[in-house]
Amino acid sequence: MRDSLATRPAESSAVQVTVPDVVLRGVPFGVTLTGLDTADGALVRAGGRTVPVEVADDGTLSASGLTAPDSGPTTVEVLWRGGAVATATPRTLPGWLSIVPPLLAIAVALVWRRVIPALFLGIWSGAVLVAGVTPGGIVGGLFATIQVYILDALADEGHASIVIFTLMIGGMVGIIQKNGGTQGVVNAIVRWASTPKRGQTATGLLGLTIFFDDYANSLIIGNTMRPVTDRLRISREKLAYIVDSTSAPVASLALVTTWIGFEVGLINEAVAGIPGLTLDGYGIFLESILYRFYPILALFFVFVIAFTDREFGPMYDAEHRARTTGAVLGPGAKVDAAAEDSELFAPPPDKPHRGFNAILPVLVLVFGVIVGLWVTGEGDTIREVIGSADSYKALMWSSLAGVLTAVLLSVGQRILTLDETLDSWYEGLKSMLFAMIILVLAWSLSATTDVLHTGDYLGTALSAALPPGIVPALIFVLAALTAFATGTSWGTMGILMPLVVQLMWGVMDANGLADPEHFYLLYSAVSCVLAGAVWGDHCSPISDTTILSSMASGCDHIEHVRTQLPYALLVGLVAIGLGTIPTGFGFPWWLSLLLGAGVLLAVLWFFGKPIPGHTEEVEVDEA
Numbered sequence: 001m002r003d004s005l006a007t008r009p010a011e012s013s014a015v016q017v018t019v020p021d022v023v024l025r026g027v028p029f030g031v032t033l034t035g036l037d038t039a040d041g042a043l044v045r046a047g048g049r050t051v052p053v054e055v056a057d058d059g060t061l062s063a064s065g066l067t068a069p070d071s072g073p074t075t076v077e078v079l080w081r082g083g084a085v086a087t088a089t090p091r092t093l094p095g096w097l098s099i100v101p102p103l104l105a106i107a108v109a110l111v112w113r114r115v116i117p118a119l120f121l122g123i124w125s126g127a128v129l130v131a132g133v134t135p136g137g138i139v140g141g142l143f144a145t146i147q148v149y150i151l152d153a154l155a156d157e158g159h160a161s162i163v164i165f166t167l168m169i170g171g172m173v174g175i176i177q178k179n180g181g182t183q184g185v186v187n188a189i190v191r192w193a194s195t196p197k198r199g200q201t202a203t204g205l206l207g208l209t210i211f212f213d214d215y216a217n218s219l220i221i222g223n224t225m226r227p228v229t230d231r232l233r234i235s236r237e238k239l240a241y242i243v244d245s246t247s248a249p250v251a252s253l254a255l256v257t258t259w260i261g262f263e264v265g266l267i268n269e270a271v272a273g274i275p276g277l278t279l280d281g282y283g284i285f286l287e288s289i290l291y292r293f294y295p296i297l298a299l300f301f302v303f304v305i306a307f308t309d310r311e312f313g314p315m316y317d318a319e320h321r322a323r324t325t326g327a328v329l330g331p332g333a334k335v336d337a338a339a340e341d342s343e344l345f346a347p348p349p350d351k352p353h354r355g356f357n358a359i360l361p362v363l364v365l366v367f368g369v370i371v372g373l374w375v376t377g378e379g380d381t382i383r384e385v386i387g388s389a390d391s392y393k394a395l396m397w398s399s400l401a402g403v404l405t406a407v408l409l410s411v412g413q414r415i416l417t418l419d420e421t422l423d424s425w426y427e428g429l430k431s432m433l434f435a436m437i438i439l440v441l442a443w444s445l446s447a448t449t450d451v452l453h454t455g456d457y458l459g460t461a462l463s464a465a466l467p468p469g470i471v472p473a474l475i476f477v478l479a480a481l482t483a484f485a486t487g488t489s490w491g492t493m494g495i496l497m498p499l500v501v502q503l504m505w506g507v508m509d510a511n512g513l514a515d516p517e518h519f520y521l522l523y524s525a526v527s528c529v530l531a532g533a534v535w536g537d538h539c540s541p542i543s544d545t546t547i548l549s550s551m552a553s554g555c556d557h558i559e560h561v562r563t564q565l566p567y568a569l570l571v572g573l574v575a576i577g578l579g580t581i582p583t584g585f586g587f588p589w590w591l592s593l594l595l596g597a598g599v600l601l602a603v604l605w606f607f608g609k610p611i612p613g614h615t616e617e618v619e620v621d622e623a
Contacts, residue, residue, distance in 0.1 A: 015086040017044070017078050020453070021130055023068045024095040027456050030064035031076060033086070043079040050079070068092045093129065095461065098452040101126035102499045105445060106482055115491030119441035122495075123149055126448025145444070153443035158268060161392035163436055166261035167429045168399035172361055174428020175406040179415045180347030181358025185209055186221070188355050190228055196323070196611075199225075199232040200242060200306035207246020208299075211254040214545055217247040222552025235322035236329050236555035237315060237563040244549035244564060245302050248489060248534045249295035255366065260285070262439055264391060266493055267526060269446045270501035277505065279519070282373070282391035284526055290589045291472075291520070291527035293579030294535045297571050297596050304601060305567075310608035313566040318559070319611045333556035351415045361406040368398025442494030449498055456506060468507050468521055469584035475500045476528035476535075476580050480572065483536025483543070492533040500525055524583055531575065538568040574599050 015035035023029045033053060036042055042053035044063035051063050068074040069092075078086040105122030109115050127141035127149060153159055176182055186206060193202035203225045210217045222243045229239045251257045268281030305311065311319050322328050329335065347353060372394025377385035403425065410416040416424070466474075475496070483492040504525035508514045513521065537543045541561045550557040578599060579592040 015078060015080070017076055017086045017088050019076050019088045019090040021091065021451055022098075022453070023074055023090045023092050024098055024453050024457050025068045025070055025092060027095055027453055028065050028067055029453070029456075030062055030066065031088075033061040033063070033078060035086075036061055036078075036080065041080065044076065045079060046074055046076045053078075091130075091132070093452075095457040097129055098449070098454040098457045099499075100129065101445060101448050101452070102454065102495065105495050109482065109491065109495060115438060115494065116441065118491075119438065119445055119494065120145065123441065123444045123448055126445065126452060130448070130451050149444040149447050150440060152447065153440050156443075158392055159265060159440070159443055161396055162261045162265035162268075162439070165392075165395040165399045166436060166439075167432050168396075168403050169257070169261070169365075170432035171425035171429040172365070172399070172403045172406050174424045174426070174431070175403070175410055175416075175421060176358040176361055177428070178347055178420070178424035179357050179406070179410040180351060180353035181355060181361075181406075181409075182210060183347055184353040184355030185358050186225075187353060190225070193228055193232070196232045196234055197306060197309055199229050199234055200238065201303065203229065203239065203242045204246055204299075204302045204306055207242065207302075208250055211250045211257060214247040214251040214259070217251065218243050218545055218548040218552050221246075222549060222554075226552075226554050230328050233322045233326055233328065235315075235318040236333075236335075236553055237318040237559050238322075240549045240553035240555040240560040241315065241564045241567065242302055242306075243553055244538060244546055244560070245298050245567075247549065248537055248545050249298045252295050252489075252530050252534055253289055253292060253299075255286070255369070261395060262490060263493065263530065264395075265439055266442060266446075266497040267501070269443050270498045274502060274505050276514075279522075280389065280391060282389070282394075284523060287519070287523040288527035288530070291524040291580070291583060292531045293527075293575035293592065293596060294476075294531040294572055296593060297575050297579075297600060298534075298538070298568070300597055301567065301571050301600050301604075304604060305608075308604060308608070309611050310604055311611060312604070312608045313563070314559075315563040315567065316609055316611070318563055323611050329554075330556065330559060333559060335554050335556060348415065354413075357406070357409045357413070357415070360409065361402045364405045365398050365402035368401045369394050372397045438490055438494045442498065445495070446498030449502075454499060454502065456502070466507055468504075468511050468513055468518075469586075470581065471504055471507055472521065472524040472528045472584045473576055473580045475504070475525050476532040476576055479529050479532025480536035480539075483533040484540040489530075489533035489537040489543075489545075492536065493529055496529050496533075497526075500529055520586075520589075521584065524580065528580060531580075535568065535572045535575070539565055539572075570603060571600065 015033065018032045018034070020029055020031075031044060033042070033044075036053070039053040039055050039061055042061070043050050044053060044066060046066040047069040049065070049067055051065050053061050053063050055061060066076065072092075073089055074092040076088045076090065077084045101122040104125050105118045108121050109118035112118065124141055124145045127144040128137050131137035131140045131144065189202050189206055189209065193199040203221060206221045206225065207217060210221065222239065225239060225243075226236075229236075251259050254260075264281040264285055267284050271277050271279055271281065271284065318330065321330065373389040373391065374385060376393050377389030379385045407421050407425070410421045411418050478500075479492050479496055482496065483489050501522070504522055505514065508518060508521055537545060540546060541558070546561065546564075547557060549555075550560040553560070574596045578596045579589075583589050583592050
């Protein structure tokens with residue numbers, strides 16, 4: 001990443017002061033010094049404030065707590081032995097300009113509903129503010145967007161590790177789909193589905209089983225379970241709801257998925273810009289799972305509905321129609337012709353479909369991460385080990401081991417030739433390229449907000465206006481609105497994560513809560529970006545996973561959105577009202593989950609109605 005500090009020539013050849021590229025009016029900043037024999041008596045003055053020079057443990061000389069004047073340029077002076085020995089003049093901007101790049105990215109994403117142009121324009125605007133809003137700065141900022149920020153994002157070793165890991169996971173998913181492993185897992189569960197309740201439960205269980213990728217989850221389960229649920233007179237709307245509500249939620253919660261590299265990469269980038277915070281991105285990810293109330297409660301609600309066979313709203317009408325008339329589609333339903341099985345990853349029809357060929361690579365992947373974290377970490381407790389471990393190494397080692405295991409199983413059993421295996425790996429890898437573009441652009445946008453001190457400004461501006469406990473809830477709503485308008489949870493995370501993590505930390509620091517006892521606020525803020533993005537994604541008619549769920553389930557897309565929306569809204573309101581807000585003020589997360597689950601049960605019991613008819617067992621062919 002680009003270093004946000006630029007060395008300025010000092011008036012004295014012996015002493016130099018290094019100042020930020022940009023300082024914001026009213027926002028404290030710091031400088032570093034070289035060339036001084038000792039810090040004794042050395043002072044730094046800026047904006048009418050003078051602070052002493054301090055010595056860090058590594059011997060670095062610095063001064064912090066400086067502020068820019070309300071108007072005019074900022075002059076930084078180093079005072080030593082009775083005179084000014086070095087000066088520098090960083091560019092000074094009004095604080096509100098620092099939030100322009102992320103706000104522009106959000107606004108463009110909302111209007112254009114395209115996340116890549118939104119992120120690119122956000123980076124460009126940040127580069128222009130750093131260079132100066134002049135014709136030369138506009139042109140120079142455009143070239144700096146790719147030459148400085150995007151290039152540095154790709155060149156970073158940690159970023160490259162995340163990209164490699166995610167691509168390898170996508171390749172592994174492609175192999176285990178092509179060798180029939182995932183189909184074998186599906187077949188094992190399908191044999192048990194013989195009633196509508198069991199059919200819905202089996203579909204939900206498959207959603208938990210195929211946890212490693214939300215796209216694979218939607219396509220595999222929708223296409224596989226569609227003939228089964230049709231025979232059981234389960235409406236296509238209900239199938240699409242179960243598929244949609246067990247794809248992104250489980251992928252956002254599982255410990256090893258195609259999401260994990262993306263999420264950890266964003267979290268690491270966000271916390272890297274916070275001085276004094278040494279938490280590891282993977283450790284924060286693990287802690288944040290406890291506060292992801294919407295995905296957890298969404299999965300819970302799927303199984304509650306399946307077990308009770310009660311519905312309300314438009315879904316009741318759809319299920320009543322299917323059970324009593326056998327019409328799994330409503331009159332005039334429009335079904336995409338692409339709802340037929342995809343041939344891209346279809347396993348060879350003359351080869352056995354063994355679930356073992358999917359389970360073993362996934363187990364190698366999961367346990368590989370655990371072993372990698374244990375080997376590279378230190379400490380007496382699990383939390384200490386994970387917090388100090390090199391998650392990049394663990395993820396890369398495990399992804400390679402998982403891919404090699406999938407290759408050996410496919411070729412060793414002569415299910416696929418080596419060429420076919422490599423082709424399926426490549427196709428799986430290609431499915432992740434779009435997400436990787438978003439991730440790299442998100443890293444680049446984060447670099448511009450770091451240079452512009454956006455997080456510092458928000459923390460300073462909002463610390464007095466916002467109670468820390470309410471900030472995660474606001475983040476949840478903002479993420480949901482962004483995902484709803486853009487239709488992408490990944491794009492939402494890419495835009496918001498670098499911004500809101502620094503905001504949350506700034507508010508915590510300003511209120512004296514930047515200590516381990518209150519880290520739950522940071523975990524909750526991270527979880528709310530992810531959970532809010534999933535919620536908005538579920539409610540959005542332009543969401544990629546919502547469209548895939550409709551397509552794979554053979555359901556009219558508008559009917560899927562219309563019937564799912566009341567359920568998603570209910571779970572979302574319960575998640576924020578009984579989960580995110582109370583835990584922001586110290587309420588135990590586990591008690592919030594229990595209360596949320598209880599309220600969902602009560603609402604379903606009092607407002608839901610049992611579905612009549614067709615409860616006898618039906619013989620179901622293996623998918």
